[in-house]
Amino acid sequence: MTLNVDTFYWGAMRRFGNFFPHGTFPPHVSILLISAPLDQYKQNRRGQVYRCLVRDSSCIPLSIQEPSHGINMSLGLSMTKDPESLNTMVCGPTIPRECKSITTYNGMCFEIDQSLHVKQPVPSSLEECPGQTDIAFLLDGSGSVNKFDFEKMKDFVKDLIREFLERDTKFAVAQYSGYCTIHFDLNTFNVMNRDYQVNSITQQGGGTYTAASMRKVVQEVFSTSRGSRPKAKRIMIVITDGQSNDSGMLKNAASEAEAKNIIRFAIGVGRAFSSSSAMKELETIASSPPSNHVFQVGSFQALDQIKDTLQNSIFPIEGSQTTGESIKMEMAQEGFSAAYIPRMGAVGAFQWKGAYQEYKGSTLDPTPQQSQNMEPDSYMGYSMAVATTHTRQFTILGAPRFKHTGRVVVLPSRDTDKAITDPEDWIGAYFGAEVCAMDVNKDSYSDLVLISAPMFTDRDREGRVYVCTINDWMTLVGDAGQMGRFGTSLAPLPDLNMDGFNDLAVGAPLENDGQGSVYIFHGTSSGISKIKSQKISASDVQSGLKYFGLSISQTSLDMSLDSLPDLAVGSKGAVLLLRSRPIVTLMARVSFNPPKIPTNQVDCSTPLRNIAKVCFTMTRQTTDTKDLQAKINYTLTLDVTRQAPNYRAYISPKIREETNTITLRLQEQCFSHNFFIEACPEDSLNELSNELDFTFEGLPTTSPGGLSSSLSPRSPTSTYHPLGFEINCGADNNCIDNLKVDFNFTSSEVRVGIDEVINVTVSVESREENSYNSHVILKYPAGLSFRKFTILQVRVHIRKERENEDSTIFMCHLLNMSQIFIRNLDRNSYNITGNLSSQWIEQIGLESAQFNLVSSATVDYDRNQYIYYSSDSKNNPPIQKIETQVEVYPEVNFTKGVIGGVVGGLLLLALITAGLYKVIFITYLV
Incomplete structure (x- = not known):
């Protein structure tokens, strides 16, 4: 593995007690902004941003004038940096607001410029409490309802009114039969005397003219003269026990109510609604969709069974999906995530489907953006990133609770949004907990989208990161045996190893029993390497750390002033600053003296001498100016392609390897090695392939806390250096063979069983240029037994094709x-x-x-x-x-x-x- 980040921390910010530093952003090289979103520094104030000086690791809170309503906002839960202006945005998404019916939760963000001036909050004010509500009850007083049931109907109305008293709600009560009577309008109904007023209503009897009565309530009750409020939500609750006498007019009456934005609930009581036509009437009376606005019970005594459901439909609780007037931005928690101004994640918007707020123009009026692919409780906006292409920008939003597995949505500036689902479809994986858009090849355009699923469990691992391209995806995982929440944090890094591609950091804060780790992955021409280049464990940095890797700085500036990018990593109560290492390349060169192996020697008993000169040149690739040095351990292996003992060169008999250890600096250093080459080798055509292997260990510089250099991946640690033979093939260096082969036998015939020996004489003559590695192969029948051969001329190789035949071995001389x-x-x-x-x-x-x-x-x-x-x-x-x-x-x-x-x-x-x-x-x- 290549170690590009030095594990010796050179700075530590420890001002944060037991709180978790969440964001770390350097506005410039001497100052680091660190957020502590759980810092409860006042009774109703939570979350601070600290201004930390790098030179002495001192931190003081940054003065941010929070508005009076910015209560316990968890300021700094998300932080982001504008790549254009280099300003930082910090957000607090947990501002509560007590309304009459519910407690809403919203958020706001502050922009901090490079001079540490804090601008006005965005948005400047919170969402209004859920609006006023005007409710009109229309009771069936026809003759088909007996007196006892009419009293049950009034009890049901009194119970509902009692449940709605804590809300800003006004009531009206009307009764219909053959005609309609408005007993109390929105002005005359007194909630303090509600039971008396409802009890005073007597049943009219007669027919059932529902449509006419609905029109009268729409026209006379929901009017400003009768107490209707312009901004109030308007509700009409119609209770009936059967079909109406003017059913043909119901559609028109419903249209009039719709024109005034009156939400209608229809309650059918009794067995009359078992018929399809009666149910059709209820659906016509009610608003759409009927499933949310039509209720049916078997008797008036059963009205209490639908009271809670009806109440929740009128005033939906958080996370519920009911009417078209359900909660939108009241629980949005703007700023839960942020991708540089002007975008803020709103994880709780639209019944926790999620959305993001986009602020445009000088007035910064918010424009909520949501996805049609979401379901309630999906938490879209839990994480956010912006990807940039040649033509437009895409907003990438994580929704880790979508169908309990997770989903990521890509919202372009036009067309429909695109959804990315968990390829493993793993329940509880939290797919989309972190998203990151990454420019790998340094062209300022996004090449990859990274999506983490830190809760994914696979045998002995926890957490994974998906690397998505246009056409494919791959996964990154942490070490086996670690349930570490790998992928809790993601951070793009600059090109640490100087290979031309940006790199990636992944946090796993629960590894090693909660100590934590950070993984480094190198970028490649095809994306991200699946094999980690380095793992930084908390114990390697400092003992006693907890949750190291919970957050990682999204930008890496040179804060240590050594011309190298630095990395800030958050843990429980501390932020540690780590430096990247200098990068060097190492070129290995081997030359030989003589540069070619002579082939004209006559004495084949004395080996040839040669000298291998091994040279190393170390060159700096980064912009630092330190005096770098490294320990090199190298091994030179001669004729490496030949298996022992058939190699043609050796250092000493039976030894063809030589090892040496040197200390190298930023200049060329050479070392000589004597070796021998076999005299008159059988193969003088194929060159000797000599291998040079080396290991690299950067040595610390002499300065305090000296950095060690790392070897660039562009430098191979194994090289091959050929040593060829002198081949005499004329001026064109191209040998043209012209061999003449003659055979001579003892006789022209062989008498089987009588002749004991057959002598074969082979004569080979080269008539043109030199012929190298020439062979003559003799094949003989299985009935003959090979006995001997006699070499009459040097450099003739004779081999026996049949390995199992008898043979004799002679030492022959010419x-x-x-x-x-x-x-x-x-x-x-x-x-x-x-x-x-x-x-x-x-x-x-x-x-x-x-x-x-x-x-x-x-x-x-x-x-x-x-x-x-x-x-x-x-x-x-x-x-x-x-x-x-x-x-x-x-x-x-x-x-x-x-x-x-x-x-x-x-x-x-x-x-x-x-x-x-x-x-x-x-x-x-x-």
Whole structure:
């Protein structure tokens, strides 16, 4: 692994007690802004932003004038930086507001410029409490309702009014039968005397004219003269026990109510509504959708069963989806996430479906943006990022509770939004808890979208990060055996290893029993490497840390003034500053003296000497100015492609590797190594491939807290350096072979079972340029047994195709006798003496054996000057041969030879002496 971040922290901010520093943003190199959103510094004030000086790690709260209604806002729960203005935005999304019916939660953000001046909050004021409500009850007083049931209906009305008293609500009560009576309008109904007023209503009796009565209530009750408020939500509750006498007019009456934005609830009592036509009437009376506005009970005694449901439909509680007038932005918690001004996540908007607020223009009027792909309780806006392409910007929003698995929505400036779902569809994974848009190739446009699922559990891992491209996706995971919430934080990093691609940091704050870790992944030409380049554990930085990696700075400036980017990592009660390391490249070069292996040597018994010169050059890639040094441990391996013991070069017998350790600085350093090359190697065509392997260890600089350098991935740690042979192939360096091969046999026919030996003589002649690595392969029938070969000329390789055939092994020699000048009719004689030895008999374990010794002589001369003339047609110089048959017997035990032993021994001695005489004294006549 490449260690690009130094684990020795050079700065630590510890002003935060047991609170969690959530955001870390450097407005400039000497100051760090750190938020502590859980810091309860006053009874009704929670969350602070600290201004920390890098030089001495001191921190003081930044003065932010929060409005009086900014109560316990958890300021700093989200922080972001504008890449254009470099201003920082901090948000507090938990401002409560006590209304009559519910407690709403909203948020606001503050923009901080580079001079640390704080601008006015956005938005400047909170959402209004849920609006006023005017409710009109229209009771069925027709003759079909008996007196007892009419009293039950009045009790139901009194109970509902009692439940709505704490809200800013006004009431009216009307009764209909053959005509409509408005008993109390919105002005005359007195909630303090509500029971008396409702009890005073008597049943009218008669027919059921529902449509006409609805029109009268719409026209006379919901009017300003009768107490209706212009901004109040208008509700009409119609209770009936059967079909109306003017059903044909219901549609028009409903349309009039719709025109005045009156929300209508229809309650059908009794068995009359078991018919489809009666149910159709209820659906016509009620607002759409009927499923939320039509109620049916079997009797008036059962009205209490729908009281709570009706109440929640009129005044929806948080997270519920009911009428078209349900909660929108009252629970929005603007600023739960933020992606540089002017966008703020509103995780609680639209029944916790979620949205984001976009502020445009000088007035900064908010424009809520939501997705049609969301469901209630999805938490869209829990996380946010902005991706930039060549043509537009996309807002990326995480919704980690969508269907309990999670979803990410991409909202473009036009067209419909695109949804990205969890590929694993894992319940509780919290897919979308963090999102990040990343420019990998440094062209200022987003290349990747990263989505974390920190709660995903897979055997012995917890958490993963999905890397999404246009056409594909891959996953990043932490180490096995760690339930660490990998992906809790994501942060794009600059190009730490100087390979041309930006990098990524991923936090896993629960690793190692809650100590925490931060993972570094390198960018590549195709995205992000799946293999981590470095893991920074809390214990490597400082003992006692908790939840290290809970937050990571989204920008990495040079705060340590060493011309290298720095990283700020949050943990419980502290922020630690880590420095990136200098990057160097290392070039390895190997040269040889002589640069080529000679091939014209005559003496094949003495190895050739050579010198390998190994040079290293270390070059700085980063902009720092430190005096860098590194320890290099390298190994030079000769002829690495050959398996032992067939290699052609060696340092010493049977050893072809040499290792050395050096300390390298920013200049070239060279080292020499002596080695030997096998004399007259069998393969002189293919070059020697020599491998140089090395390990790199950056050494700390001499300055306090000195940094160690890291090796660039562009520097290979294993290189190959060829050493070739001198190939004499003319000026064009291209060898053209022209080989002549002749075969000569003992006779033209073989008598099976009679002839014991077949001699084959092979003659190879090169008529053009040098021919390297040439082979002659002889194949023979399975009925023959290979016995021996005799090398008459050097550099001839003979191999046996059939591995299981019998064979003999001889040590053969070619003797060259030079005669410079021979007179006409001269005769010269040469005496050749030698010893005959055979290992073949011992190898196969025979007690006796018989073999032939063939000695041959021929004439070699300069064929460019002379012509050999002979009486035969071939005109070839004669080859004279002497064949001696040697027979070996086991040693005789003379103690057992009582009769004839002496005679037999003398005879055997005479035979061997005669045989040896032929071997030792052979005369060639030329």
